[in-house]
Amino acid sequence: MDANTFVLFGATGDLAKRKIYPALFNLFLDGKLPEVFSVIGLGRREWSDETFKANIERSLHSFSRREASDAEAVTKFLSFFRYHVLDVDRKEDYQSLLKLIEEREQALGAEPNRLFYLSVGPELFETIANHIQDSGLGDTKGWKRLVIEKPFGRDLQSARDFNAQLSKAFTEDEIFRIDHYLGKPMVQKLHLLQQTNPVLQASWNNRYIANVQITASETVGVEERAGYYDHSGALRDMFQNHMLQLLMMLAAHLPKGDDSEQVRSKKKHVMQSLEPLLRQDVATQVVRGQYTSGTIQGKPVVGYKDEAGIPQESQNDTFIAAKLQIEDDFWRGIPIYIRTGKRMKEKATRIVIEFREPVKQVSNTNNGGKPNLLVFEISPNEGIYLRLNTEGEAQQQDLTKVLIGSHKSGSEVPEAYENLIYDALRGDSSFFAHWDEVELSWKWVQPILDAYAANEVPLYPYPAGSFGPQAAHDLLAKDGFEWWFDRESEAATSAKNTGNTSSQASLSIK
Numbered sequence: 001m002d003a004n005t006f007v008l009f010g011a012t013g014d015l016a017k018r019k020i021y022p023a024l025f026n027l028f029l030d031g032k033l034p035e036v037f038s039v040i041g042l043g044r045r046e047w048s049d050e051t052f053k054a055n056i057e058r059s060l061h062s063f064s065r066r067e068a069s070d071a072e073a074v075t076k077f078l079s080f081f082r083y084h085v086l087d088v089d090r091k092e093d094y095q096s097l098l099k100l101i102e103e104r105e106q107a108l109g110a111e112p113n114r115l116f117y118l119s120v121g122p123e124l125f126e127t128i129a130n131h132i133q134d135s136g137l138g139d140t141k142g143w144k145r146l147v148i149e150k151p152f153g154r155d156l157q158s159a160r161d162f163n164a165q166l167s168k169a170f171t172e173d174e175i176f177r178i179d180h181y182l183g184k185p186m187v188q189k190l191h192l193l194q195q196t197n198p199v200l201q202a203s204w205n206n207r208y209i210a211n212v213q214i215t216a217s218e219t220v221g222v223e224e225r226a227g228y229y230d231h232s233g234a235l236r237d238m239f240q241n242h243m244l245q246l247l248m249m250l251a252a253h254l255p256k257g258d259d260s261e262q263v264r265s266k267k268k269h270v271m272q273s274l275e276p277l278l279r280q281d282v283a284t285q286v287v288r289g290q291y292t293s294g295t296i297q298g299k300p301v302v303g304y305k306d307e308a309g310i311p312q313e314s315q316n317d318t319f320i321a322a323k324l325q326i327e328d329d330f331w332r333g334i335p336i337y338i339r340t341g342k343r344m345k346e347k348a349t350r351i352v353i354e355f356r357e358p359v360k361q362v363s364n365t366n367n368g369g370k371p372n373l374l375v376f377e378i379s380p381n382e383g384i385y386l387r388l389n390t391e392g393e394a395q396q397q398d399l400t401k402v403l404i405g406s407h408k409s410g411s412e413v414p415e416a417y418e419n420l421i422y423d424a425l426r427g428d429s430s431f432f433a434h435w436d437e438v439e440l441s442w443k444w445v446q447p448i449l450d451a452y453a454a455n456e457v458p459l460y461p462y463p464a465g466s467f468g469p470q471a472a473h474d475l476l477a478k479d480g481f482e483w484w485f486d487r488e489s490e491a492a493t494s495a496k497n498t499g500n501t502s503s504q505a506s507l508s509i510k
């Protein structure tokens, strides 16, 4: 059953402005919001309803993927919103909030089903959860849900403590932990692709797959988040959550249907089957990097240590690459390489599956040397590609790239937050991170955190605008592989710079 009241803590903040209001607006345009709907925005700022609505409208104009040009639609959308001043530590603010919610529920004839969305720093989660419990806000005749943003802990122990605290006020079924990578449409389609395509099902195992490469590269640097990022780094910010979730979604052999229990149990199986990383192996299986000055899309940029708010002596990681192995019957023996970093050459999240080379083995000729690839472009553009050997092309530099299904560019792809908020409103937790997954992820990552803290892993510099440190390439080279598409991307850039957009450059998957 849909939520009727959306209670937004942190309604004056950055995430609300950039993601939550635009997502709600696009859901509204698609007719996906409940018919009876009310949003109560909360913050310490002394805003009136009018100021609040004006801010929301501005956010739609700046950040919505679809234009907010229909004045009537915008007015109707804004009519859902009310603002309430609340300091999370002030008990009486929760009492007045309860009164406002009940008034709105009565006026609208809404069921008392309440979704509490915490778009605030994690240090406030526990206080808010306890006050929701104590004030009677959660004591509703309908149901309650809690949506929380990352980060979910800083390490294994803090995540466990944090979860224990939240569990006093909300059951696991009521907690929806957002990992926005799980909301990306291509990620949500991964299991359907396997289930509905026998050709993929048949080849989704160690008989046919040589290796898997998962990349999330960003061109942005630390931006205005130095305070947060310098205490987080690529490992905590991206790897422990988004990258391991991508791995789970790819590697889980999910059953047909959308039963969230099944999805979670299969994802948990992947994490439980991950070969544990021993602390003494971290330095050989993990590459830690930090960007130095360089050029991004033709513009010079400063190195990490020269970014505003970053201390000169910072040892923080802005890049990580790691080799993982899953010990189960499907994946045993397939190396899985994961990398993510800031200030890299291109903005791209993609998964590449490299298949073994049966032609070479069977015919013993030179022209079977290129493996087939299956490529999932996840964002910012979306598409699935297969690279095949085709007759007469074996002598050429590269293989034929076949687009499967449609290619969608940025604005056509629904934002992850649209999918996730829609699911949270309906109570479908399939694409939210369950506590078991979060705990197992921290458990796997903990030896890396320990090795970093003890400085047992070199911190390799890499120039902004590159694909990371050389050591990340060596990680694959040791196994006889290389990261796919780095060279094509380099070629595409240099072709663009020289005006030659034929040959290699056209092979780049965009």
Ligand SMILES: NC(=O)C1=CN([C@@H]2O[C@H](COP(=O)(O)OP(=O)(O)OC[C@H]3O[C@@H](n4cnc5c(N)ncnc54)[C@H](OP(=O)(O)O)[C@@H]3O)[C@@H](O)[C@H]2O)C=CC1
Pocket (backbone or CB within 6 Å): 009, 010, 011, 012, 013, 014, 015, 016, 018, 042, 043, 044, 045, 086, 087, 088, 089, 118, 119, 120, 121, 122, 149, 150, 151
């Ligand atoms: N911004 C982003 O792109 C992303 C953010 N996140 C996570 O989302 C959460 C919010 O981030 P973001 O929006 O960037 O943070 P901001 O600092 O921009 O906003 C924080 C919000 O919290 C409110 N707040 C702070 N202290 C109190 C208090 N004592 N009582 C009541 N309200 C309070 C502020 O309201 P006021 O100032 O009016 O009191 C403000 O609305 C964080 O957990 C962050 O890690 C996750 C992914 C991406």
Ligand SMILES: O=C1O[C@H](COP(=O)(O)O)[C@@H](O)[C@H](O)[C@H]1O
Pocket (backbone or CB within 6 Å): 216, 218, 237, 238, 349, 379
């Ligand atoms: O959660 C985060 O994700 C973004 C990258 O998200 P994407 O959808 O643009 O790929 C990252 O920039 C940020 O540091 C991190 O906190």
